[in-house]
Amino acid sequence: MALEAIVIACVFFFRLVITMAAVDRFSLLYREISRSCSFYIEALAIVGAWYTVRKCVSLALDTYSALRLHVIPRLSGNTDLVKKYGKWAVVTGSTDGIGKAYAEELAKRGVNIILVSRNKEKLEAVSRSISETYKVETDFIVADFSKGRELYPAIKEALKDREIGILVNNVGIFYDYTDYFTNLSEDMLWDLIHINIASATMMTHIVLPGMVKKKKGAIVNVSSAVCCHPTPMYTVYGATKSYLDYFSRALYYEYASKGIFVQSLMPSVTTTKLVAFNSVMSKRSFLFPTAEEYASHAVSTLGLSIRTTGYWRHAIQFTLSQFLPEWMWAWSALYLCRVMRKQALTAK
Numbered sequence: 001m002a003l004e005a006i007v008i009a010c011v012f013f014f015r016l017v018i019t020m021a022a023v024d025r026f027s028l029l030y031r032e033i034s035r036s037c038s039f040y041i042e043a044l045a046i047v048g049a050w051y052t053v054r055k056c057v058s059l060a061l062d063t064y065s066a067l068r069l070h071v072i073p074r075l076s077g078n079t080d081l082v083k084k085y086g087k088w089a090v091v092t093g094s095t096d097g098i099g100k101a102y103a104e105e106l107a108k109r110g111v112n113i114i115l116v117s118r119n120k121e122k123l124e125a126v127s128r129s130i131s132e133t134y135k136v137e138t139d140f141i142v143a144d145f146s147k148g149r150e151l152y153p154a155i156k157e158a159l160k161d162r163e164i165g166i167l168v169n170n171v172g173i174f175y176d177y178t179d180y181f182t183n184l185s186e187d188m189l190w191d192l193i194h195i196n197i198a199s200a201t202m203m204t205h206i207v208l209p210g211m212v213k214k215k216k217g218a219i220v221n222v223s224s225a226v227c228c229h230p231t232p233m234y235t236v237y238g239a240t241k242s243y244l245d246y247f248s249r250a251l252y253y254e255y256a257s258k259g260i261f262v263q264s265l266m267p268s269v270t271t272t273k274l275v276a277f278n279s280v281m282s283k284r285s286f287l288f289p290t291a292e293e294y295a296s297h298a299v300s301t302l303g304l305s306i307r308t309t310g311y312w313r314h315a316i317q318f319t320l321s322q323f324l325p326e327w328m329w330a331w332s333a334l335y336l337c338r339v340m341r342k343q344a345l346t347a348k
């Protein structure tokens with residue numbers, strides 16, 4: 001459209017120059033300009049009308065899909081997840097934060113839960129609490145995902161006789177606080193790769209063949225809203241989340257025809273211990289929900305959207321951030337991250 005406007009402007013300019021050379025009286029020149037302009041104004045009006053119609057249609061479609069995702073499911077009652085996907089769900093990183101809240105939300109809808117996390121005492125407590133509260137079966141697997149490849153044969157063995165309908169690849173870590181890439185230790189870099197990337201890839205590799213055999217199943221990969229803009233001082237974390245986003249979307253197109261639903265879930269700030277380094281982000285507010293609030297909305301988007309923030313308040317933030325040019329996003333993120341780093345270091 002910009003190209004069309006430039007071409008029209010150039011043609012107009014050349015006609016004007018030619019006309020000015022051909023006439024020597026102002027009234028003749030004025031008449032000639034008016035005649036030329038009316039054609040170009042009409043052409044520009046058509047371009048403008050076309051642009052406006054396109055924008056209106058896309059706004060109407062976006063509004064419809066937001067209502068379909070965030071409002072209608074909450075008004076029309078819960079989907080029967082057991083019937084749709086299967087009896088059991090596996091949730092990684094499920095002893096705290098979003099993973100625990102998501103597991104509880106699935107249990108509330110009658111799904112049996114297998115928790116996978118690193119701390120046995122916490123696993124026992126959460127497992128007991130879920131089975132007593134929601135009257136579903138629960139089990140757990142102790143697994144420290146930072147250990148890497150050695151871990152997965154035992155997980156595969158533990159899951160082999162279970163009919164897994166839903167896999168939630170939630171486990172993820174962030175740094176102690178927002179920081180420069182060169183300040184991150186080698187251990188931290190490997191932990192980010194093993195916990196944020198390898199766990200989701202390997203867990204999916206273990207569980208997906210069983211789902212394909214049954215021709216039904218859902219995989220939720222918990223990415224992050226930061227994956228959509230290059231965010232300084234979130235460098236490696238953001239890159240691991242971009243991996244999950246890409247992985248989920250590509251996997252969906254590969255397996256949709258086999259009855260598998262894959263979702264890239266991209267939360268924005270949620271008040272868990274992951275963001276405890278910052279006093280503002282760790283306090284519940286309009287923009288920053290608790291894990292429980294977030295999970296209750298996120299679960300109702302399961303099966304409806306392959307790529308979503310999972311919560312309408314996060315969707316508003318996400319949509320607004322999409323309007324910012326990349327340099328402006330990066331510039332403001334860098335400023336805020338520096339402030340947060342300074343505060344975290346001072347608090348230390």
Ligand SMILES: NC(=O)c1ccc[n+]([C@@H]2O[C@H](COP(=O)([O-])OP(=O)(O)OC[C@H]3O[C@@H](n4cnc5c(N)ncnc54)[C@H](OP(=O)(O)O)[C@@H]3O)[C@@H](O)[C@H]2O)c1
Nearest residue numbers: 093095096097098118144145146172224269270272273274
């Ligand atoms: N919170 C946010 O603002 C936010 C925003 C966007 C995306 N996310 C993503 O959401 C997911 C959940 O985050 P969260 O905020 O709920 O985090 P969280 O509160 O820190 O909880 C993380 C969970 O993962 C477990 N875990 C950590 N390291 C592990 C390891 N090496 N092996 C096994 N389990 C491990 C933790 O176990 P313990 O109980 O033993 O610590 C805990 O159960 C992450 O993928 C995160 O990147 C979060």
